[in-house]
Amino acid sequence: MKKFFSLGRLFLALVFFLMYLPIFYLIYYSFSSGSRMDGFKHFSLVHYQTLFADTRMISIVLNTLIIALLAALISTIIGTSGALAINRAKRSRRQLLVLNNILMVSPDVIIGASFLIFFTFLGVQLGFWSVLLSHIAFCIPIVVLMVLPQVRTMPRSLTDAAYDLGASRWQAFSQVTIPAIAPGIRAGFFMALTYSLDDFAVTFFVTGNGFSTLAVEIYSRARQGIDLEINALSTVMFLVSLVLVFIYSRFSVKGKGAAVK
């Protein structure tokens, strides 16, 4: 029998407690009837009512989700093709990967500022399209990074076997290559989704014309003093992400099980 209160377990519990404390603090006050977080008045759903009545906020949430889904989808397609191409490029593979990783590590502020300059130079109006394009752009390297290892570990004999059994190039690609790298594609898609959902810095630069995403909106509202409607929203978001993580883990466990030789 292992000791229940070992030092390792205690440390882990402490870490988790500290990480989740602020979130639970936020959630706790979202149910308070007061308007500030300096003392719990009594239980009420009033902040949720204002949240769901706030059409501006709801439309921003929808915008954010649409941007995230579209950006994740498009960047997954481009990033996966990119990973396949990088894997095929024998000589320039390293250089291409370095170029990809530079985009990953460079600060969001720099990327955001450069997009702002780029869009104003081209005369693109700032709004939905500028945000979508820049989100796609910063998600691609993430997808490449998630998909590439899967592409590399896929044995070449798998596509050879498909050709051998009579598959055309397209059939081999769609029926063998894609399913074989699917776990990487899935991981890339979800990573791109979360990156796009949370992005603040890049969006802050390229948004305008009344268009806003959740991160930017919360930031601008928080500057005028915290409103407990934000707490209610955060609670909803927290639950949604909990569900998403659950779905994702179900998916990836299944994917892994099938990938084992």
Place this chain on the structure above:
Amino acid sequence: MAILKFAGVKKGFGDTEILKDISFEIEEGKFYTILGPSGSGKTTILRLIAGFDQPDGGAIYFDGKQINDLPANKRQVNTVFQDYALFPNLNVFENVAFGLRLQRMKKRAIQLRAQEALALVHLGGYAHRELDELSGGQQQRVAIARAIANRPKVLLLDEALSALDHKLRKEMQTELRQLQRQLGITFIFVTHDQEEALAMSDQIMIINEGYIEQSGTPVDIYDEPLNHFVADFIGESNIIPATMVKDFVVEINGKQFTCVDAGITPGEAVEVVLRPEDLDITTVESGKLAATVDSQLFRGVDYQIMVHDRDGHEWKINSIHKTTVGKEIGITFDPEDIHVMRKGESQAAFNARLASYQEVDHDQA
């Protein structure tokens, strides 16, 4: 009739030439083995037959038609890969049915064919298993079933048994041989394991450094290796430099022995092969050579005994009888146990020489 023919095929990758000049014919319904050390080019030959690579020179014919540039998906050839290459997202049945689905066969027909192929590899009840529920040996069988489900004219097996443990490998050897007889199609099996090649094949082709060293039946290759490489690669052997004295007499280490080879210029420097299991241990008096036992190794079926003769030459002897290290023994062998190899003799020249004096034998008899 030859179903597959290579004529002067060359293939290189970058600066390295893998296949230098390969010509052979494959007949329908036989079990062929391409045998060679790693890096000899044997897998490249298989990839050329399957159509994964194209030759740089020469021509490949299938059923009389040149197929140099015919893509892999248009060839009536299927491959069992070394790593099985099973599709991880599909279950056993779907893997086997993969090729049939691509041919747009009727659902019912696919069902029947896939079940038939699975039954042939003794996996009848496994159709709906997932791949990760199977052992390595069973996955191997699925790979074979998938390849034969398409009813190819030629089945290629690339080191197909090398990932299995010894016992399973032995079983699969017998099964593959049976399967080939049952299906009546040509199998081309690539391996570096000479024992496997000898046990399974009708015909063996020995490849080394991009050339075919020798081809023939297992018995021919074992008993009459054409050169030093083949003698050394196939089985165990004592290879000794010698001189031909005249027809049917060869001089080894200064002693003359009767042999069964002829047609070689007297005085020509040759090499003789004596298989360790053909050497018998006897008393010093009745032996053709006297020697001292240096070491003895028990190997289960026999003992491997290393001895050195009075002139200091080493001999390897395989015997089921044990002896004592340090003991003086005699070595004896029969004239037919000596096989004489000429240096640089081609297979054609060897066959011609053999034919010439075997006819003489015949006339005398």
